[in-house]
Amino acid sequence: MTNKKILIIDSDAASRNFIAHKMQELGFEVIQADSGKEGLIFTWRDRPDLVIVDPVLADIKGEDFAVKLRQDARTVQLPLIALSSDPNLARVRSCQEAGFDEYITKSGQAVPTLNDTINRLFGVTEEAMKKGGLLIVFLSAKGGTGTSSICANMAMNLSEVRPEARVAVADLVFPIGSISSIVGYKGEETIVSVADLPAQDTGPDFFRRTLPNMDIWRFNLLAGSPDPESSNQLKVGRIWDVITAVKSSYDYVLIDIGRSLSKITLPLIQHADLVVLLISTDISTLPLTGTLLEYLKNKGVHSNSIYSILNRSAGLEGLSKTDAEKLLNIKINASIPYLGTNFAFANSQHQPFTLKFPNDTASIIFRDAAREMAALARKLRGE
Ligand SMILES: Nc1ncnc2c1ncn2[C@@H]1O[C@H](COP(=O)(O)OP(=O)(O)O)[C@@H](O)[C@H]1O
Ligand SMILES: [Mg+2]
Structure with a gap:
């Protein structure tokens, strides 16, 4: 020392x-x-x-x-x-x-x-932070890109492909998180309530014991802020310790950051083993993704620790994978097709897409992407 x-x-x-x-x-x-x-x-x-x-x-x-x-x-x-x-x-x-x-x-x-x-x-x-489980953060430049839905579905698929691993999802989208409504969690424990507890009470053991298991989703959830008022009450200074403690009790911690890139979430992005970037096929959103990529680069996030997913959330129109790669000058690791209303349907019934539509090609894409994402995070950690 x-x-x-x-x-x-x-x-x-x-x-x-x-x-x-x-x-x-x-x-x-x-x-x-x-x-x-x-x-x-x-x-x-x-x-x-x-x-x-x-x-x-x-x-x-x-x-x-x-x-x-x-x-x-x-x-x-x-x-x-x-x-x-x-x-x-x-x-x-x-x-x-x-x-x-x-x-x-x-x-x-x-x-x-x-x-x-x-x-x-x-x-x-x-x-x-260095030793605990692998930290994987999910980001996008704009809301509606599918960040939360894909974060939840990737976590579920990750648990399936690595059944021995303990997987946790934390929702750090402010002022209102949405993972709870996707997975159907109605409990009281949220990031805001947990951050309000004294530091000595929220060690790794606390999160191993208390994070609720989301059943068919196969992961444990640290729910997000339920409303803007709660978000205002958040003890921002505790986030780092809370996530560190969650990391020491789980093998993979997936964080939905969405577009809530802020002083609170930046240090987590910088310490993540892998940054999953959701890219919209909407042409008007592309410059925003470009700005986000530039920002991440300036903050020391290496391009090889970014796993990018092109998600056709806005419909059939829009950029192709090759267009997006050329315009952003990056490699797209996975692309998810437009799933019509099926995705929203699965979400509204609080079901993983893969369970609801096991024969859809997207279910295979989710599984492969989850496997690839986990392998990349492990490789970057040097495991
Ligand atoms: N590939 C897709 N095909 C069809 N709908 C999608 C797709 N991806 C996302 N959606 C829908 O887009 C909406 C926004 O998704 P969400 O996960 O909340 O995005 P974000 O977290 O980035 O704001 C949801 O209704 C979701 O079902
Ligand atoms: Mg979201």
């Missing part, structure tokens, strides 16, 4: 130097800031692996500091610890709500507690 960098922000020089010294003893590289403003600059400029903040700062509130970090894609998942002389529960709560991962009070036990917490946060955020 030597090359990790920790930023310590505290307006009280004696306290800051003491903690800095202890962290150096533990083998960390330490940088220090004496105000929130300086802390923000150092965080974004020097890219520490973890930040320890006394929330009682001379210039800004620690809570505001945390909110600023959580609103920025670069630091949305950065481990953040409040080290405070205020033991008041209201303060603990407001810091957690603002996005702090942990709240530790300054006492004789502060240093050992800090040490444990740091080890755990580093363990959870990095090693588990």
Whole structure:
């Protein structure tokens, strides 16, 4: 654990130097800031692996500091610890709500507690992200491209072709998720309710026990936000930990991101083993897909970790596979034909397309694509 960098922000020089010294003893590289403003600059400029903040700062509130970090894609998942002389529960709560991962009070036990917490946060955020199950995200440039339906159907087919694997689907489309309505889930547990629980209660074990099994769909579901109001209540800062924990209990985690590309979902896309891109055959949507591809490239997503599916969701008209490949300058991995109203019909009855229409060619395409997608994700992980 030597090359990790920790930023310590505290307006009280004696306290800051003491903690800095202890962290150096533990083998960390330490940088220090004496105000929130300086802390923000150092965080974004020097890219520490973890930040320890006394929330009682001379210039800004620690809570505001945390909110600023959580609103920025670069630091949305950065481990953040409040080290405070205020033991008041209201303060603990407001810091957690603002996005702090942990709240530790300054006492004789502060240093050992800090040490444990740091080890755990580093363990959870990095090693588990690398080690856990394979993360496959589903994206599109525009709604109505079939992202959610295909995500659910691919997950079902993946479970069929790899019966020994544990498959979970997480719905991260905001403000309203739609996997629940496709698979017919009516339960209360959603990404919003789960993110509201304290971090220590939502470890890997929690998700192994509680994620409901979707029966004929053969996967476990972390349902999406049921409505915009719930979406507004979402504790954004918890998403990273939640997905990391789900990943450590399942072999494959498929996330429907849809077109909700945001600061919340970008780090997950960047850490995904495979990005499944749904491409519409609608000519007017093509430039949007081009923009999305360019964006992903700029964010460090390699073209060989993109699995692209051309989906003729809008009808028989539109681009051919060759047109799309030429115009976007990519290889299309799978193409799904227009399925008329059958797809919507299967969805509305909460049934996988493959079960409802086993003899349709699309059922074979789904199965082959699921197999290929899983193999590619494993290969990219180096398995
Ligand atoms: N290949 C297809 N053929 C016919 N209808 C499709 C096809 N793909 C998707 N659809 C329909 O398009 C609609 C939008 O699909 P959905 O999965 O909700 O898209 P998104 O998640 O990208 O918004 C649904 O009614 C679905 O049944
Ligand atoms: Mg959708």
